[in-house]
Amino acid sequence: MKKLLVVRRPRAAASLPALAVIAVLLLLLTAGRPSFLERYEPSIAPARTTTTTLKPSGSSSSSSSWKTVVRVPRDCDIFRGDWVPSGGGGDDDGAAPYYTNVTCGKIQEHQNCMKYGRPDLGFLRWRWRPERCELPRFDAAAFLELIRGRSLAFVGDSLARNHMQSLMCLLSKVEYPKDVSKTTNPEFRTMHYESHNFTVAVFWSPYLVTANQSGRAGGLWELYLDEPDAAWVTGVAGFDYVVVSAANWKYLSKKNLTRVEKKPGDSHFWSGLMMVKNTFLSCGSLKVHNGTYVRFWEDQWNGNTPFAARYPTLYNLVINKNESVAGVMSKRPLKVSFRRAIVGHNLKAWLEVVSKIIPIKLTEQNDTFWWEAQKNGCFSVNSMYKAIMYREVVPKKDMIWKLRIPLKIKIFMWYLKSGVIFRGTFWARQWSLLLKEEEGQKMREGCLMLEKRVSGFFAMKGWNLRKRLGD
Structure with missing residues (x-):
């Protein structure tokens, strides 16, 4: 029997920001946090790197075009680290950015930060630094030589597309690829570097599994959790490397993005997204309609302060702190369980909470987010810049x-x-x-x-x- 999960995907006009929007805001946050641009001081002595001489294909033993490739030690986990500004003691110190919106034509128009008013260029000078070693500066020629005759595919939504575009921009100093896509759909592109016989492709699959949309309103989706999406499963057959954007499944599970928080052990990437999410939500307010996407205790939806901050001692007694408004109001009396009986000031606080929400009537409309940085309540990148800088x-x-x-x-x-x-x-x-x-x-x-x-x-x-x- 197929495992069927029915989910409601909010409409674009009335829904809360999607994961893709928050990922973009991760870049915007650097505009309003100048403390991040201070010099990075390492707390762990960097591990020693080794070098390997790489001979380009077809060159003689006396060729002067041999490349020296710097390799990180085997005991260095390059996936655990942090983004730090260039100038923190790495090979990128003082070097020009790898690419900009001007030097790389693969960046889409709506992602042109400089054209649409980004007030600083500091975001161009960040680098990834593993905890126990230093990464050498990216060498496009050496990369293409190492990857010669192989293929790489990115699978997912907007992040996968951004990964492919960024890689092509990095490699553009050496070679521009030829579009060999078998479809005109821009979400499925295949690019080939003829000089190195290297192929890179992107396959759009926002859910990664089979997803069918039903209903005229377009808000209901059926997900078959044990049936991978054929759009990418059949396409990646034969690729040497496949990068799958599965963070939304690992971290979100069945929750909405507004209902998850940073936990110990989360990656730096996810921790950064959570920081940006909280910054974003602080610039507006949630409007409850069906109550599905708003947390009853921890979100600001009834007044200017969340119930958790308004009644902290009562909140500490709540068992399910992450319950949605719809979940709490699904029953009468309200669906809230406490770790022990509430008496005294806690009972008084609970009666105040009840009196505030009893008059509220939920509807079938999706919850919305009102962006307070603009009078019309709609989000814009420019207003986000200003909200961060002058918050x-x-x-x-x-x-x-x-x-x-x-x-x-x-x-x-x-x-x-x-x-x-x-x-x-x-x-x-x-x-x-x-x-x-x-x-x-x-x-x-x-x-x-x-x-x-x-x-x-x-x-x-x-x-x-x-x-x-x-x-």
Whole structure:
């Protein structure tokens, strides 16, 4: 009997971000974390590498084109490490990027970061550093010589496609491949490097298993978990190497991306995705409709604070902390189990939670995510850049009152966070009043700090500060 799993894939217009979007945001995060660009200090002495002389095919023993290939030691696990900025003591120090959107024509238009407003170029100068050794700088000519006469296939969704494009960009300094694809479908491409008889291909298979879409609405999918997708299984036959993008199966299982967190032992790649996911979600709010994709306790969906943060002692007693809103509200009384009986302040807290969610009625519409960095609630790459760079300009409302600044400035910042912008005459009157206060110097210092915060906040919104105050 076939193992059948029915899943509902959210529609693009109303769904939460997919794994592919989060993977792209992993690159965007570097724009807002300058501390990552500090010099990387190794904690483990790097292992010694060995060298091997590689003779190009068809060259004589006296040829000057022999390549010296640096090999990492056998006891070095190249898959455990971290991304570090160039300048941390490796062969990449001071070297130019391998490629850019200008030098490589294989990068798709919608992935052209520089063309669409990325404010920094630091993302071009990162390298992978294993924990116990140093990787030499990639040598395209040596790679093609080592891989001569072989074939490599990438299988998956957008990450697999990006892997193939990146590899072709790395090899473009030596040779451009010839497109030998047997189909016009851009998701299934086969490229051949004639000079080295090397073939690289990509096979699009987002689920990796057989998946049939049913229903006119296009939201329901049937997955046959014991039946690999024929689109790639038959295609990779005969390939020497096959790279399968299976991270979504390993880490997500039956959960939505918003319902998983970093755990001990997770790879650096997945840990980075989780960090980006949390950064992304902090720039918006979840709107509950069917409650399937929103965590009841840990997501911000009822008010400005998750229930877990609002009622921490009660949350610690919950058995299933990762339950969705739909799961909790699927029964009456609510489907929540505690490790022991709740009494006293915990009982009071639970009654408050119940009173907040009883009026809520779930619908059949998918849960949505409202992007607060734009007025229309829709995500854009440019607004993400600005949100990351200016995210601490004006703190969240519950943090404003904890700042060590005069009360009137706190009130102003609260209004600003709420989207209330006063006219210029109001500010002229308020400024004159501030300067007459007994603690005039303290007010002036607070206003200087406020001026920086306000200027940054207006820049994030794309507003002209002088023009806005003059309206």
